[in-house]
Amino acid sequence: MAVLELTNISKHFGAIHAVSDVSFSLEPGEVVGLMGDNGAGKSTLVKMIAGNFRPSEGRISMDGKELVMHKPVDARHHGIEIVHQDLALCDNLTAAANVFLGRELRKGVWPFAILDYPAMYQRAGEIFRELKSETRPRDLVKQMSGGQRQAVAIGRTMLSQAKIVLMDEPTAAISVRQVAEVLNLIRHLRAQGIAVILISHRMPDVFDVADRVIVMRRGRKVADKQIGRSSPEEVTGLITGAIEQAA
Ligand SMILES: Nc1ncnc2c1ncn2[C@@H]1O[C@H](COP(=O)(O)OP(=O)(O)OP(=O)(O)O)[C@@H](O)[C@H]1O
Ligand SMILES: [Mg+2]
Structure with a gap:
């Protein structure tokens, strides 16, 4: 069964039909x-x-049940994690602190509970090893490369039992070697049965890692095809409007 289903979803911002x-x-x-x-x-x-x-119209359902979400934690509770376009990391904190931001591990009993840094460093280290990333838990994010930051942002999604990971332009601003690393992280998520939506402007990345491609133009879906049934030329045509709608 589909893990996620969107039915006739629309979003308007005033007069803008996004x-x-x-x-x-x-x-x-x-x-x-x-x-x-x-x-x-x-x-x-x-x-x-x-x-x-919130969608202006339409419904989103997961495992056959409609989801009504009022804020991002509601999605997270359902196993939906997002890596935003701007990553939204805290530069002055360590990799581990960013992974656990807003869901820190504690030890002791309230009101004497304290943050359990050793446990967080250990778990973050396990996550980075699992992701085959060289990121170290104690490193400060502000000293990291773009690819390492991606690993931290993706590491955040591994904390919970995610079913769906949404990635907004994860390879837009990183080096060739780091792109390969991020694509491997995506394959790793897939191998664990996690569904991934990868937003990208980079044709080679999509044709390298995706099973399917969806193209949007001016708010509408103009293609939804198995990757092997499409081509970079067709997708380019669909993006620009040279091709109106996929065959
Ligand atoms: N919060 C908002 N308020 C008003 N308009 C918005 C808002 N967010 C997005 N839009 C508008 O909705 C449309 C779609 O924007 P969106 O950010 O989804 O595009 P995108 O496909 O992600 O583009 P990009 O590739 O540049 O990231 C645009 O016209 C944008 O100006
Ligand atoms: Mg965008």
């Missing part, structure tokens, strides 16, 4: 590349799945 009547479903362990030009509605769409925005 997302119009989009439907699709996502299977466990499926990686879907979500592509489209600037302003096509990609971030708005995944923010609705992550509980950041």
